[in-house]
Amino acid sequence: MPLRVTVVGTGYVGLVTGVCLAHSGHLVTCVDIDRDKVDMLASGTSTIYEPGIEELLSSGMASGNLTFATPEKGWGELISDITVVAVGTPMAPNGAADLSAVRVVVSSLAEAADRPFTLVMKSTVPMGTGAALRHRYLDEAVVRIGYVSNPEFLREGKAIEDWFKTDRIVLGADEEADRALMRELYADIDAPLVETDVASAETIKYASNAFLSTKISFINEIANLCDCIGADIDAVSRGIGMDKRIGRDFLKAGIGYGGSCFPKDTRALDFIATLNGYQFTLLKSVIEVNNRQRLLPVVHVMRALPDLHERSIAILGLAFKPDTDDVRESPALDIVPLLAEQGAAVRIYDPIASELPVAGAARVADIWQALQGASAAVVVTEWQEFRELDWERVRQAMAGPAIIFDGRNCLDADAVRAAGLTYMAVGRKGEHRFGMNA
Numbered sequence: 374m375p376l377r378v379t380v381v382g383t384g385y386v387g388l389v390t391g392v393c394l395a396h397s398g399h400l401v402t403c404v405d406i407d408r409d410k411v412d413m414l415a416s417g418t419s420t421i422y423e424p425g426i427e428e429l430l431s432s433g434m435a436s437g438n439l440t441f442a443t444p445e446k447g448w449g450e451l452i453s454d455i456t457v458v459a460v461g462t463p464m465a466p467n468g469a470a471d472l473s474a475v476r477v478v479v480s481s482l483a484e485a486a487d488r489p490f491t492l493v494m495k496s497t498v499p500m501g502t503g504a505a506l507r508h509r510y511l512d513e514a515v516v517r518i519g520y521v522s523n524p525e526f527l528r529e530g531k532a533i534e535d536w537f538k539t540d541r542i543v544l545g546a547d548e549e550a551d552r553a554l555m556r557e558l559y560a561d562i563d564a565p566l567v568e569t570d571v572a573s574a575e576t577i578k579y580a581s582n583a584f585l586s587t588k589i590s591f592i593n594e595i596a597n598l599c600d601c602i603g604a605d606i607d608a609v610s611r612g613i614g615m616d617k618r619i620g621r622d623f624l625k626a627g628i629g630y631g632g633s634c635f636p637k638d639t640r641a642l643d644f645i646a647t648l649n650g651y652q653f654t655l656l657k658s659v660i661e662v663n664n665r666q667r668l669l670p671v672v673h674v675m676r677a678l679p680d681l682h683e684r685s686i687a688i689l690g691l692a693f694k695p696d697t698d699d700v701r702e703s704p705a706l707d708i709v710p711l712l713a714e715q716g717a718a719v720r721i722y723d724p725i726a727s728e729l730p731v732a733g734a735a736r737v738a739d740i741w742q743a744l745q746g747a748s749a750a751v752v753v754t755e756w757q758e759f760r761e762l763d764w765e766r767v768r769q770a771m772a773g774p775a776i777i778f779d780g781r782n783c784l785d786a787d788a789v790r791a792a793g794l795t796y797m798a799v800g801r802k803g804e805h806r807f808g809m810n811a
């Protein structure tokens with residue numbers, strides 16, 4: 374049966390949630406305080422780059438299942454039986470999750486509520502937040518407001534697929550009535566339900582992202598060791614990933630994780646642990662390894678080219694991973710300023726990401742403009758376009774010693790070398806081997 378749903382926040386998570394629930398037949402209103410965003414969405418144009426989202430946006434609006442609104446007409450009007458909170462929880466300067474937007478929305482909803490409803494928390498909030506919000510706002514309301522922690526596990530670029538083909542749906546609630554409503558909401562999705570209390574659901578979200586980040590930092594440590602001892606990380610990853618207990622995914626070595634989730638959530642979890650008197654030593658190392666890993670290209674380029682003045686360096690890729698225009702916490706943001714400070718002329722090329730959040734570098738629209746005369750090129754993002762490059766032409770375009778630093782271990786090393794370029798990567802077999810500690 375279709376349910377009435379309000380989704381507050383039309384950022385990445387909120388918009389995907391809204392269009393997917395509308396596709397499942399629910400009657401969804403997406404709310405955002407940003408009038409321009411709402412107008413753009415209401416005209417059928419997506420505010421984010423995500424494969425498949427435009428189609429779901431148009432079909433949702435055409436069927437009448439999907440509408441957009443600002444809170445101007447009053448929260449009371451906007452509350453539905455299921456009201457999902459999907460506003461941002463960015464990182465505060467101390468590493469904690471900034472919950473100010475969540476608090477504003479939850480308090481506004483609690484004040485305006487004149488009939489019972491279930492509040493579903495999809496924003497990533499630290500453990501204990503659900504209990505605190507209920508105590509401070511929801512229990513004060515004149516009507517019953519149920520609370521469900523329902524974290525998302527959406528990868529950028531694959532969010533629609535992840536929504537409908539998720540490995541599990543986590544429902545953290547203390548009352549059966551709220552869980553029953555949530556089962557109805559997700560009735561068409563064939564996935565196991567993990568029904569638990571609110572604090573456990575909140576923990577599942579952070580623990581999942583922390584574990585995946587741990588896998589990445591672990592394989593990066595092994596890759597660095599491979600560089601020191603002469604082993605090959607591709608073979609090692611394949612060999613260990615075949616053990617089903619370990620699994621193949623997230624064993625791709627390189628210059629570390631970025632994006633809107635892993636860096637923020639690992640730091641927030643470390644903060645929560647510290648605040649609760651617990652030193653999460655393993656997690657601290659995961660973060661430290663990642664911070665160091667993203668500097669690898671700078672270390673290697675500076676070793677190979679001690680004086681970067683008068684040198685051009687091409688940065689291939691700005692997005693934190695391919696198939697997205699998202700540059701948040703991309704390793705490029707650390708690499709580019711450091712190279713520029715050393716005097717290099719840095720030219721960045723990315724097929725989609727247009728934002729240039731760093732000073733001291735130029736963004737060029739054509740990859741050959743970036744490569745022309747460059748002494749080194751650093752692959753930051755594993756775009757397909759880079760894998761298919763004509764390496765002979767690259768060699769002709771670049772200046773000596775024509776270093777290709779493959780920060781994502783994604784290129785055909787033999788083809789790069791065969792063209793006379795100097796190939797460097799992270800733990801891959803070859804003549805250029807520098808472990809970070811070597």
Ligand code: UDX
Nearest residue numbers: 525526527528529623624625629630631632634693694
């Ligand atoms: C992630 C989680 O996968 C998702 O479940 C969560 O809800 C949000 O955060 P996303 O940030 O979109 O999704 O990216 P993901 O594809 O998981 O990759 C994250 C980062 O890890 C990227 O920078 C990627 O390049 C890096 N990565 C991933 C590796 O370095 N090696 C790997 O083996 C896998």
